[in-house]
Amino acid sequence: MTTSIKDVALLAGVSVATVSRVLGNGPVSAALRAKVEAAVAQSGYRPNLSARRLRSQASRTIGLIVSDIRNPFFTSVSRAVEDVAYRAGMRVILCNTDENPDKEAMYLRLMQEERVSGVIFAATRATADSLDVAGLGFPVVMIDRAGPAARCDAVLLDNRTAAAQLVEHLLGRGYRHIGGLFGNTSSTGAERHAGFAEAMERAGLPAAARFVAPSAEAAQAEAAKWLGEAGAPEALIASNGLLLLGVVKAVREAGVAVPGRLALAGFDNDSWTELADPGMTVIEQPVDEIGRAAMEMLLERLERPERPLRKVVLAGRLVERGSSQPRG
Numbered sequence: 001m002t003t004s005i006k007d008v009a010l011l012a013g014v015s016v017a018t019v020s021r022v023l024g025n026g027p028v029s030a031a032l033r034a035k036v037e038a039a040v041a042q043s044g045y046r047p048n049l050s051a052r053r054l055r056s057q058a059s060r061t062i063g064l065i066v067s068d069i070r071n072p073f074f075t076s077v078s079r080a081v082e083d084v085a086y087r088a089g090m091r092v093i094l095c096n097t098d099e100n101p102d103k104e105a106m107y108l109r110l111m112q113e114e115r116v117s118g119v120i121f122a123a124t125r126a127t128a129d130s131l132d133v134a135g136l137g138f139p140v141v142m143i144d145r146a147g148p149a150a151r152c153d154a155v156l157l158d159n160r161t162a163a164a165q166l167v168e169h170l171l172g173r174g175y176r177h178i179g180g181l182f183g184n185t186s187s188t189g190a191e192r193h194a195g196f197a198e199a200m201e202r203a204g205l206p207a208a209a210r211f212v213a214p215s216a217e218a219a220q221a222e223a224a225k226w227l228g229e230a231g232a233p234e235a236l237i238a239s240n241g242l243l244l245l246g247v248v249k250a251v252r253e254a255g256v257a258v259p260g261r262l263a264l265a266g267f268d269n270d271s272w273t274e275l276a277d278p279g280m281t282v283i284e285q286p287v288d289e290i291g292r293a294a295m296e297m298l299l300e301r302l303e304r305p306e307r308p309l310r311k312v313v314l315a316g317r318l319v320e321r322g323s324s325q326p327r328g
Helices: 005-012 016-023 030-043 049-056 072-087 101-113 125-130 159-172 187-202 216-227 241-254 271-275 287-303
Strands: 061-066 091-096 118-121 140-143 153-157 178-183 208-212 235-238 263-267 281-284 311-314 317-319
Touching: 005 016, 005 030, 016 030, 061 072, 061 101, 072 091, 072 287, 091 101, 101 125, 118 287, 125 187, 140 287, 153 159, 153 287, 159 178, 159 187, 159 235, 159 263, 159 281, 159 317, 178 187, 178 216, 178 241, 187 208, 208 216, 216 241, 235 241, 241 263, 241 271, 287 311
Parallel strands: 061 091, 061 118, 118 140, 140 153, 153 311, 178 208, 178 235, 235 263, 263 281
Antiparallel strands: 281 317
């Protein structure tokens, strides 16, 4: 039989109200708290969290909505978010959207139904542009992707500067015909393309760019097609780790020598990029810092709802490896 809060009260010799105050961290003496906690442990009582949320109209739960949990970037960010949430006594509901605006809308409705305290969100460009933060009923912190201006907090990478840094690195290695492969659903891909194009323009060079769905499979197919065409680039930049992985698969399948025939560079210092032969030159994102900063920002917002909105923009770090050795 299920143990009830009344059973705990009887076992502890206190009122139901006292048990409720202890479970809700309310004001009780240390002696009463110890007595109730002992009764809870002895009885095996488990509180009905859903009922408690309905009564309190609040929760100690936050939502984390990411675009692709298979992407190591989001795996690492999720871990950092969970670490901070755990220390703050909060639970995390993790949702994966596959860059699908319909799934994003569904999960935002779920967060409303669950009465979460707030949400950390990596949104598609379509959802970010139309998001009615005020109507959600909880605060939102955007990660990785730019959110609606002046409507929510955000933690982002300086994408334009990072993309330009990759271009300048390749130019410094003697490459001129540089192509870029960018994701087509997020503001991140658009910002990285803008930085790429600006750096190529400063060098007086054409900015050959293509846009694909943000998956390794889409990148592999597009890279294979591009490398088979006349005038294929001599260096290629991929705008995230999954796209870079797809490009590497296409290059190996085609027998293209790296960096002899093609130099490669991209984003995300995933473990495989160091183990690949040659190692991949990448922009390393501060993934732990992104996750921690987002969760801490959400906690600050919950404590002080009236405080001004903040946008934290972090810098990436260029990690040079063999895939971008100087042109021979």
